[in-house]
Amino acid sequence: MTTTQTKTAEKTGVTQNVESFLKGQLSHAQKRFEGLEGEANKAFKVLETRGQEAKKEVQALWTKVQAGELRADPRVQELTKKVDAAGAGLRKRLDGLQAKVVEAVGVASQSQVQQITHELGRLSKKLDVLLKPTRRAHGTTKNSGSAASSPRA
Structure with a gap:
C-alpha cells in the first residue's frame, strides 16, 4: 500500500x-x-x-x-366580618387624618360643628325659657299704653 x-x-x-x-x-x-x-x-x-x-x-x-x-357559607361570613372590620378601621384612620388636616388648617371639624350646633340648641332653649316672662311683660305694657313701665337701656 x-x-x-x-x-x-x-x-x-x-x-x-x-x-x-x-x-x-x-x-x-x-x-x-x-x-x-x-x-x-x-x-x-x-x-x-x-x-x-x-x-x-x-x-x-x-x-x-x-x-x-x-352568603350562608361560614367562610364567606368570616371573610365578610374581616372586611367590615378592616373597613371600619380604615374609616377611623381616615377620620383621624381628616381631623388632623382640618385642625392644621384651622377650620372646625364636622364633629366640632355638631357639638357647637347641639350647644347652641341647648342655649337657645334656655334663652326661650328665660325670655318668655319678659315677652309677656312687654306684651301687656304695650297693650296698656304705658311706656314708662317698659325697661330701656
Whole structure:
C-alpha cells in the first residue's frame, strides 16, 4: 500500500467514525426528545384535567353566588366580618387624618360643628325659657299704653 492509499484509508476510517458517532448522538437525542415529548403530553393532560375541574368549581360558585347561597357559607361570613372590620378601621384612620388636616388648617371639624350646633340648641332653649316672662311683660305694657313701665337701656 502506498502512502496515498494509507491516507485515504485513514480519512475513510475517520469519516466512518465521525458518521457513526453522529448517528449515535442523533439516535440518543431522538430518544431523549421522545421521552420529553411524552412527559410534556402527560403534563398537558394533567393541566387540562385540572383546568376542567377548576372550571366546574367556578361554575358551581357562580351558581351559588347567583342563588345567594354563598352568603350562608361560614367562610364567606368570616371573610365578610374581616372586611367590615378592616373597613371600619380604615374609616377611623381616615377620620383621624381628616381631623388632623382640618385642625392644621384651622377650620372646625364636622364633629366640632355638631357639638357647637347641639350647644347652641341647648342655649337657645334656655334663652326661650328665660325670655318668655319678659315677652309677656312687654306684651301687656304695650297693650296698656304705658311706656314708662317698659325697661330701656
